Amino acid sequence: MASENGRITVPVELLRKYDRPGPRYTSYPTAPVWSDKVGTDDYIGALKAASSQTGRSLAAYVHIPFCRKRCYYCGCNTYISNSYGNVKKYLDTLIEEIKMTAGLLGERNMISQLHFGGGTPTYIDIADFERLLNTLEEYFHFTGNCEKSLEIDPRVTSFEKLDFLASRGFNRISIGVQDVDPLVQEAIGRVQSYEMIRDVVEYCRKLEFKGINIDLIYGLPRQSQPRFHDSLKKAAALKPDRVALYSFAYLPKLKPHQSKIKSEDLPPAEIKYRLFADAVEIFTGLGYRQIGMDHFALPGDELSLAAKDGRLYRNFMGYTVQATPDMIGLGMSSIGYIDNSFFQNYSGLNSYMDKIDKGGPAVYRGIKLSEDDLVRQAVIMSLMCNFRLDFNRIKQNHGIDYFSYFKKEHQKLSEFFADDLLEMVNEGIRVTPVGQTFIRNIAMSFDKYLDRDLPGKKPTFSRTI
Secondary structure: OEOOOOOEOOOHHHHHHHOOEOOOOOOOOOHHHOEOOOOHHHHHHHHHHHOOOOOOOEEEEEEEOEEOOOOOOOOOOOEEOOOHHHHHHHHHHHHHHHHHHHHHHOOOOEEEEEEEEEOOHHHOOHHHHHHHHHHHHHHOEEEEEEEEEEEEOHHHOOHHHHHHHHHOOOOEEEEEEEOOOHHHHHHHOOOOOHHHHHHHHHHHHHOOOOEEEEEEEEOOOOOOHHHHHHHHHHHHHOOOOEEEEEEOOOOOOOOHHHHHOOHHHOOOHHHHHHHHHHHHHHHHHOOOEEEOOOEEEOOOOHHHHHHHHOOOEEEOOEEEOOOOOEEEEEOOOOEEEEOOEEEEEOOOHHHHHHHHHOOOOOEEEEEEOOHHHHHHHHHHHHHHHHOEEEHHHHHHHHOOOHHHHOHHHHHHOHHHHHOOOEEEOOOEEEEOOOHHHHHHHHHHOOOOOOOOOOOOOOOOOOEOO
16 A cells, blocks of 8 residues: 555565566566577677667666675676786776677767676776776767766775766766675675765765665565664665665575575565565655665656656666667676667676687577567566556557457456556556556566476576565
8 A cells, every 4th residue: 555655555465475486577578588599690780780770879788797705695697706817808808899899880889878787897996997988988979968877886996986987977876785784794795884885875975976876685684674674774864866675586506605695594485575565665655766666766866757757768777767779788698689689698707708809799699579579578668667558659659459469468467456556547557556566477467488388497587576
């Protein structure tokens, strides 16, 4: 239920009912259905095809995989290196990939969104970061309103490095916090004092970054309702512009380093539901607007304004207001979306570097979207981003009648209507405030691949709650 002041209370019985494995829909179709039959030749062809659209800007994601130490909870594609020489070799390779990609794109060189992810991008020293940015600026043109963002670890990010980033036009910072409770931090191998986090936030604000985001995780070892409630209050006291709240996926068989976390220290499912419900209630009660299923933004933040106006967009970099049609992925494991096709680079450091060193590209799998894929992509992204579906817009953009085309899918939505998670409004569907928490479940109704038998092992998705 949602109260008049915007506070959203999510019933635990609904969290229990809808907690099941499901995609996060940073893409559609999702990665498990991509194929190695789509490779380098397809990628080169897609870049050349996209090069003709010189008036349209690009998004760019750059993956920096290095970390000083592996956090026990981490599910990212990271590389722990004790030698900075490995970093320099990787950056040399990354620079070659930038040059090669720019060459294939020709005059299509405007970038309106740039994001550095990892790993820990601020693991790179200032001189090497400058070398990398200089290369990007030499081969691409950044628009005046370009959104430049990156992820930082407070433990390896000096004020000097933040000064440098601000001087190079970075305007959004995402800070890995996870939990401010010392006992939880010890259990996940990421010890960073609240004062350290606070000082970084305050310094970023002093540098006038227009967006400061903090990442939190629920379901971590040693979390309890009282302890997590206290952590949420301390996190909220930092007054971040945005908060990302992720569910911890405990998969020690897939991520062996997670075995350092004791399963008996994890909160039971019922408590985990309540941790999430408490977080939603606290942040919405403080005036944050729920964005998608696990993000919150202050009312004046441009992400919040875009969500209100139905202008939100989603890609592998997360939620954004920059609706760029194409995105280039740079670095190991990075993902691009070019000419209505997804492409992914090799996820191993040596295999990625070897492919680029031999003349690249380093793409090893992808998928070319069919007309049906494009329709379903539009529907799923509209729901995930803007919590609504406009039947007339679907007909206008894709030439189909919603009820004829999605007869079977609409029937699947009946339980969401019955639970007051969806409602029919003005020739469309609207997700209710409580329903926003279950948007992944709702979107799954339109995913044609979930009901198919995929070759090999079935994909393992994180749980929706």
